[in-house]
Amino acid sequence: QVQLVESGGGLVQAGGSLRLSCAASGRAFSPYAMAWFRQAPGKEREFVAAIAGQMWAGRSTNYADSVKGRFTISRNNAKNTVYLQMNSLKSEDTAVYYCATGQRSFANSVPSEYNYWGQGTQVTVSS
Secondary structure, rough: OOOOEEOEEEEOOOOOOOOEEEEEEEOOOOOOOEEEEOOOOOOOEEEEHHHHHHOHHOOOOEOOOOOOOEEEEEEEEOOOOOEEEEOOHHHHHOEEEEEEEOOOOOOEEEEEEEEEEEEOOOEEEEE
């Protein structure tokens, strides 16, 4: 069974940085795309970033417009871990951040393409 465990969330001032990590287990890691989504109170879950699996050489990435130029997704296949480096954080980035993976290698932005989810990690940005 696939398990995803996020870490690295916390409280940070606006303009600061955080790095989220997501450790995966239960199946091969490198073939599959990994993604980050977030959900703020009273809002729907939204796509943040995704990185492709081995078929795309793990180099293809996809970002929401709201985080382009500020967030960077990366993966370490030797450690079965995906990261989200978040810089220049804004109050509107406050949310629970979820790691997700599915059955595809393409870095999709659609939540329904991902059928394994972590428990989430809270990110709070104070203004």
